[in-house]
Amino acid sequence: MPAQYDEIMNGASNGATNVMLQNGSTDHIVKVNNPYLQGQEDDFLYHFGISKNEAGGLKECFGDVKFVCTGGSPSRLKMYAELFHNDSGLPLSENLSRSDRFCMYKTGPILWINHGMGVPSMSIMLVETIKLLHYADAKDVCFVRIGTSGGIGVAPGTVIVSNGAINGLLEQKHIQFIKGNIVKRDAILDKTLCNDLYETASQLGIPVDRGLTLCADDFYEGQMRLDGAFCEYSSDDKFDFLRKLHSIGVRNFEMESTGFASMTHRAGVRGAIICVALLNRLNGDQVSIDKSCYHEYEMRPFRIISAYLRSLLTENING
Numbered sequence: 001m002p003a004q005y006d007e008i009m010n011g012a013s014n015g016a017t018n019v020m021l022q023n024g025s026t027d028h029i030v031k032v033n034n035p036y037l038q039g040q041e042d043d044f045l046y047h048f049g050i051s052k053n054e055a056g057g058l059k060e061c062f063g064d065v066k067f068v069c070t071g072g073s074p075s076r077l078k079m080y081a082e083l084f085h086n087d088s089g090l091p092l093s094e095n096l097s098r099s100d101r102f103c104m105y106k107t108g109p110i111l112w113i114n115h116g117m118g119v120p121s122m123s124i125m126l127v128e129t130i131k132l133l134h135y136a137d138a139k140d141v142c143f144v145r146i147g148t149s150g151g152i153g154v155a156p157g158t159v160i161v162s163n164g165a166i167n168g169l170l171e172q173k174h175i176q177f178i179k180g181n182i183v184k185r186d187a188i189l190d191k192t193l194c195n196d197l198y199e200t201a202s203q204l205g206i207p208v209d210r211g212l213t214l215c216a217d218d219f220y221e222g223q224m225r226l227d228g229a230f231c232e233y234s235s236d237d238k239f240d241f242l243r244k245l246h247s248i249g250v251r252n253f254e255m256e257s258t259g260f261a262s263m264t265h266r267a268g269v270r271g272a273i274i275c276v277a278l279l280n281r282l283n284g285d286q287v288s289i290d291k292s293c294y295h296e297y298e299m300r301p302f303r304i305i306s307a308y309l310r311s312l313l314t315e316n317i318n319g
């Protein structure tokens with residue numbers, strides 16, 4: 001058994017034995033809906049390098065998880081986990097992922113996992129995390145994507161709390177291709193969690209707005225940039241589209257929201273997305289902010305989730 005799992009199970013590295021996180025739900029399991037899994041003795045979560053029948057048991061390791069915080073970059077998520085460990089005093093685990101695809105850190109009942117760029121990468125992470133938490137018998141889990149985005153008609157640095165996620169056809173649906181067909185699934189975020197995060201941002205004095213998030217399949221043409229390697233539309237086309245999006249309530253572009261909203265909904269877990277706008281796309285396409293400004297911006301979603309999580313943490317005196 002790797003040292004880090006051993007430590008976690010002995011309560012040495014995550015403090016899970018006496019920490020509760022009250023997130024307002026009761027006894028909702030993390031759902032999987034796959035009859036084939038029932039007949040399968042073991043299940044290897046390839047992109048984490050973790051098995052269902054892990055020595056020591058997934059329940060002991062992950063059964064207490066109440067929040068999964070996720071975003072694209074592995075180093076950013078590691079930094080968030082370390083900062084949350086400092087903010088909360090909760091012990092920080094080693095990287096629990098044995099694969100280099102994703103990192104996974106644990107601070108008490110909170111997991112910090114990166115998802116890479118775009119829905120295809122993120123969906124692999126979500127499927128394996130949903131199965132992991134299902135096998136661990138975790139209950140009442142919330143997932144929050146804390147990320148970056150391109151703002152539409154908002155000042156750079158504004159954090160957008162998504163009140164819906166739309167695909168490139170401007171529908172609140174996640175599109176998959178299965179069996180040669182297009183399958184569309186509802187993209188649904190948790191209103192209460194979104195409202196709570198919006199309130200937390202307001203209380204912290206962080207510039208915040210609510211709006212729809214457009215989930216693009218790429219950074220350039222899919223977001224109507226004029227600075228990609230290919231561009232077969234005009235500047236007028238771009239601005240017409242951005243203005244149309246703004247008029248129907250879209251406030252930012254990113255690349256994961258519909259997949260995130262539909263998969264969390266299908267798993268019966270509550271999901272929310274808060275992304276800082278790195279730029280206002282009505283003013284340009286290049287993300288050319290300096291390093292310290294970028295850092296200040298990427299810290300804003302973290303400051304919100306950290307304050308929110310700390311407000312939910314209580315000591316379980318019976319633990």
Ligand SMILES: O=P(O)(O)O[C@@H]1C[C@H](O)[C@@H](CO)O1
Pocket residue numbers: 071072073116117118146147148149219254255256275
């Ligand atoms: O991980 P974040 O939220 O920063 O990811 C956004 C969406 C795309 O994956 C990426 C493009 O730069 O930024």
Ligand SMILES: O=c1cc[nH]c(=O)[nH]1
Pocket residue numbers: 148149150151219223253254255278287
């Ligand atoms: O413009 C942007 C910035 C970050 N992420 C995106 O997907 N688009």
